[in-house]
Amino acid sequence: MKIITVCGMGMGTSLMLLMDIQAMAKKNGIVLEGEAMDLSTANGVSCDLAVASKEIAGNLNIPGAVIIPITNIIDKKEIESKVLPVLLELNSK
Amino acid sequence: MLDFIVQILSNPAITLGLIAGIGLVALKKSGSDVIKGMLKTIFGFLILNAGSGVIVNALIPFSTMFTAAFSLSGVVAEDNALVAAVQSVLGLETALIMVGAFLVNILLARVTKWKYIFLTGHMMFSFAGTMAIVLAQMGLRGWAAIVPGALIQGVSMVLFPAIAQPFVRKVTGNDNVAFGFWGSLPIVLSGYIGGKFGDKSKSTEDIHVPKSVDFLRDMSILMGLIMLIVFTVTAIFVPAEVRDSISAGQNIFVFSAIQAFTFAAGILILLQGVRMFLGEIVPAFKGIAEKIVPGAIPALDVPIFYSFAPVAVTVGFLAALVGGLAVTFLSAFLPVVVLPSVIGLFFMGGAAGVFGNTYGGRRGAILSGLILGFSFSLIVALAYPLVDLSSYGISGLWFASTDAIIVVVIMRLFGMLFGLG
Numbered sequence: 199m200k201i202i203t204v205c206g207m208g209m210g211t212s213l214m215l216l217m218d219i220q221a222m223a224k225k226n227g228i229v230l231e232g233e234a235m236d237l238s239t240a241n242g243v244s245c246d247l248a249v250a251s252k253e254i255a256g257n258l259n260i261p262g263a264v265i266i267p268i269t270n271i272i273d274k275k276e277i278e279s280k281v282l283p284v285l286l287e288l289n290s291k
Numbered sequence: 292m293l294d295f296i297v298q299i300l301s302n303p304a305i306t307l308g309l310i311a312g313i314g315l316v317a318l319k320k321s322g323s324d325v326i327k328g329m330l331k332t333i334f335g336f337l338i339l340n341a342g343s344g345v346i347v348n349a350l351i352p353f354s355t356m357f358t359a360a361f362s363l364s365g366v367v368a369e370d371n372a373l374v375a376a377v378q379s380v381l382g383l384e385t386a387l388i389m390v391g392a393f394l395v396n397i398l399l400a401r402v403t404k405w406k407y408i409f410l411t412g413h414m415m416f417s418f419a420g421t422m423a424i425v426l427a428q429m430g431l432r433g434w435a436a437i438v439p440g441a442l443i444q445g446v447s448m449v450l451f452p453a454i455a456q457p458f459v460r461k462v463t464g465n466d467n468v469a470f471g472f473w474g475s476l477p478i479v480l481s482g483y484i485g486g487k488f489g490d491k492s493k494s495t496e497d498i499h500v501p502k503s504v505d506f507l508r509d510m511s512i513l514m515g516l517i518m519l520i521v522f523t524v525t526a527i528f529v530p531a532e533v534r535d536s537i538s539a540g541q542n543i544f545v546f547s548a549i550q551a552f553t554f555a556a557g558i559l560i561l562l563q564g565v566r567m568f569l570g571e572i573v574p575a576f577k578g579i580a581e582k583i584v585p586g587a588i589p590a591l592d593v594p595i596f597y598s599f600a601p602v603a604v605t606v607g608f609l610a611a612l613v614g615g616l617a618v619t620f621l622s623a624f625l626p627v628v629v630l631p632s633v634i635g636l637f638f639m640g641g642a643a644g645v646f647g648n649t650y651g652g653r654r655g656a657i658l659s660g661l662i663l664g665f666s667f668s669l670i671v672a673l674a675y676p677l678v679d680l681s682s683y684g685i686s687g688l689w690f691a692s693t694d695a696i697i698v699v700v701i702m703r704l705f706g707m708l709f710g711l712g
Contacts, residue, residue: 205592205594206510206594206637206638207413207510207562207566207592207638208562208566209412209413209562209565209566209569209570209592210411210412210413210414210591210592210593210594211591211592211594211595213412213569213570213573213574214410214589214591214592214595217573217574217577233570234566234570235566236510236511236562236566237509237510237511238509238510238511238512238559239563251594251597251598252598252601253597253598253601253604257509268598269598270598270599271594271595271597271598272463272467272468272591272595
């Protein structure tokens with residue numbers, strides 16, 4: 199499973215988001231390949247799941263990918279409640 | 292043989308690769324992960340160099356055009372491009388200052404009550420490069436630069452988040468995260484001051500912003516457009532008789548449009564490189580810090596605040612652009628013309644909008660953005676004479692991060708007192 203996280207520069211917030219999600223995946227025994235990137239790059243890749251802040255997510259257009267908008271990017275509970283169910287579902291496929 | 296080893300170790304790409312490798316080994320990653328991480332770090336660093344070459348080459352003809360048009364020099368404030376451009380000379384110092392600063396940061400977080408761990412990688416890199424440049428100007432190279440550079444940066448990595456925290460708490464409502472960004476001081480101060488003149492009950496978030504401005508979230512588009520405008524306006528004022536010699540016979544407007552887009556493309560290449568090497572180093576830093584400092588508070592990049600008031604981000608950025616442009620027009624009277632520096636104005640202006648909205652609603656957000664944009668550009672213009680970059684073959688670029696510039700000014704004044712540089 200390939201997931202991407204996206205922010206304006208593709209190296210600050212998105213990297214933190216990716217590390218949170220990777221830690222979450224590891225805890226649940228899910229293996230994933232992840233990359234943090236900026237918006238222009240993100241719209242040219244293929245992946246199973248893309249996670250970004252609400253404003254950035256509205257500009258994402260990746261065919262075939264689940265896109266999860268996060269309202270508060272530093273709220274780990276929100277990230278987990280939105281992302282983990284999707285990770286588990288993708289993992290079971 | 293010794294020479295061979297020294298040459299390998301003094302190559303910044305290899306040094307950074309080894310640092311990433313040591314970090315990944317310390318985190319007990321698998322052999323393949325360590326090799327992958329080291330190689331990606333090295334590739335990232337080399338891509339960064341390539342991007343900086345593209346940027347510098349686009350800015351050289353632009354600087355010529357600007358001087359021919361206005362008889363003044365103009366600069367874009369962009370740290371990453373600037374620091375990348377000096378890596379062939381100061382690469383080793385930069386890499387080791389960055390790692391040393393990280394160790395100083397961990398030590399301070401471990402023994403003092405300020406538990407902040409600065410995790411914004413590109414900011415660590417640009418600050419380390421800034422230290423290397425400034426110390427070199429004061430006549431210090433090698434270890435004589437690495438040790439003080441790492442100490443100053445390590446202290447800054449705890450001090451600036453600590454100063455910003457009371458304001459941050461007001462926005463986020465808790466102490467779970469801190470502000471790890473070298474524009475924190477002007478952002479929180481603009482927000483606080485701007486907010487004094489506003490009304491907290493009238494939030495920016497009640498304003499309806501049309502969906503069509505959403506494309507502004509895409510940095511590359513925004514930067515391409517602004518640079519196109521800046522380059523085209525400059526081209527209009529280039530005297531007819533020198534046009535051909537600058538553009539080598541090409542139509543000056545076609546030429547300047549291509550140079551503007553080349554500049555933006557160079558930034559994209561550069562950022563891809565930064566992203567690749569930080570993608571390996573930052574997780575290693577974070578893992579190590581969490582093991583050594585219990586209760587560490589991560590100091591994070593500026594967009595963490597955007598979700599608290601997304602509309603204020605747009606409002607703050609547009610106001611900051613106006614403030615920055617005001618300085619551009621005023622700066623015919625200043626040491627250098629500071630051109631609208633989109634990345635800085637966007638990220639800092641947006642955050643100033645959020646803080647301004649917290650303290651004083653709509654009016655607070657607009658005023659904060661204006662103050663931020665104005666002070667951001669003004670500080671660049673005023674501090675410009677303190678660091679001369681022409682010896683590195685760089686024209687048209689200067690430092691952007693206000694916090695780092697404040698530290699640089701203090702260092703230069705301190706240096707003058709003790710007869711350095």
